[in-house]
Amino acid sequence: MAEQTEKRQGRSLTVPEAYALLTEGLENPETLGYVTHCQYVGRLAGMIAGELGLDAEYAEALGTLHDIGRKLEPNRHVYAGYVYLRERGYPDYADICLTHSYLNNDIDCTAGRTYPRDREEFPFLQRFVREHENTPYDRIIQVCDLLCTSEGGTTLERRLQDIESRKGRHAKSQLHYETARAQKQHIEAQLGHTIYDFYPRLNGTPA
Numbered sequence: 001m002a003e004q005t006e007k008r009q010g011r012s013l014t015v016p017e018a019y020a021l022l023t024e025g026l027e028n029p030e031t032l033g034y035v036t037h038c039q040y041v042g043r044l045a046g047m048i049a050g051e052l053g054l055d056a057e058y059a060e061a062l063g064t065l066h067d068i069g070r071k072l073e074p075n076r077h078v079y080a081g082y083v084y085l086r087e088r089g090y091p092d093y094a095d096i097c098l099t100h101s102y103l104n105n106d107i108d109c110t111a112g113r114t115y116p117r118d119r120e121e122f123p124f125l126q127r128f129v130r131e132h133e134n135t136p137y138d139r140i141i142q143v144c145d146l147l148c149t150s151e152g153g154t155t156l157e158r159r160l161q162d163i164e165s166r167k168g169r170h171a172k173s174q175l176h177y178e179t180a181r182a183q184k185q186h187i188e189a190q191l192g193h194t195i196y197d198f199y200p201r202l203n204g205t206p207a
Contacts, residue, residue, distance in 0.1 A: 011089055015042065018061035021088070022068050033150035034070045040148035040202065041066060045140050047198045052190055054136060063141050065093050066100040079121045099138045100145050102129045103179040111146065111160060111176055112167025143184050147195060152203035155196070156184060 013021070022038055023029035030036065042063030049059035069081025081097030103109045107126045115122060132138075146159050160177055188194050 012058070013061045013065075013090065013093060015046075015057055015060045015064060018042070018064040018093070021085075021090075022064055022071075026071060034067050036150045037148055038064050038067050040150075040152055041141065041144045044144045044148055044153060044195070044198060044202050045137075047201065048140050048144070048187065048191065048195065049137065052136070052187075054140075059137055059140055062093060062096045062137055063144055065090075066096045066141055066145060069097055076119065076121070078115075079119075079125055095132070096138065096141055098125065098128055099132060099134065100141050103142060103176060103183065105130050105132065105134070106172070108170070108172045109176050109179060111163040111173075112170075114170055114172075139183055140187065143180065143187060143195070146180050147184075148202075153196070153199040156180060 019039070023035060026032065026035070042060040042065075045063035046056040046060030050056035065081070065085065067077060067081065068084060069077030069079065072084055073080040078097050078101055082094045085091070085094035085097060101110050107129045108114045115125060134142075146156055147153055149159065149162070156177075160180070164173065184195060
C-alpha cells in the first residue's frame with residue numbers, strides 16, 4: 001500500500017490543544033470511556049512515532065482527536081468528526097477521523113459493523129477511504145486504536161474480541177484481523193521490538 005510523504009495543511013495543534021478540542025462542551029470528560037480511549041491511543045501513538053523518528057506530538061494529537069466525532073454523533077462519528085475538524089480549520093487532523101477505522105483502503109475492512117450504505121455521506125466516505133494515500137501516522141493510529149481501551153493498552157486479540165462481542169462480525173472481519181495483525185507486525189519490525197513493550201509506560205491514568 002502506498003504511503004505518502006508527510007504534508008501538512010492548516011494549523012498545528014499541541015496535545016493540550018487537541019485534548020481541549022476533544023473535551024470542549026463536555027461535563028466530566030474524564031468519566032467518558034471514549035475520551036480516555038482517545039488519550040491512550042494518542043499516548044501510545046506518540047511513543048511509537050517518537051521512537052521511529054517521526055513527530056511524536058503530531059501523532060499524539062492525531063490519536064487524541066481520532067474519535068472526536070463521538071461527542072457529536074456517536075453512530076456516525078467518523079464523518080461527524082471529519083466535518084467538525086475541517087470546519088474548525090484542522091484538515092490534517094480531520095482526515096484521521098475517516099482513516100482510523102478502515103484498513104486496506106477498504107470501507108468494509110473494519111472492526112464490528114460496516115458503514116450503512118443508506119447514509120448520504122456514504123459515497124464520499126467510500127471514495128475518500130479508497131483514494132487516500134495512508135501516511136505512517138495513519139498506520140500508527142489505526143493500530144493503536146486496536147490496542148487501546150478506555151483503561152489502557154490491551155492485546156490486539158482481546159480488543160477485537162471485545163468489539164465483535166458488542167458490534168458483531170461481518171464478511172470481512174477475518175480480513176480485518178489479519179490486516180491489523182500484519183500492520184502491527186510491520187510497525188514492530190521498524191521498532192525492533194513489540195508494541196507491548198510500551199505498556200508499562202502507557203497503562204494507568206492518562207495524564
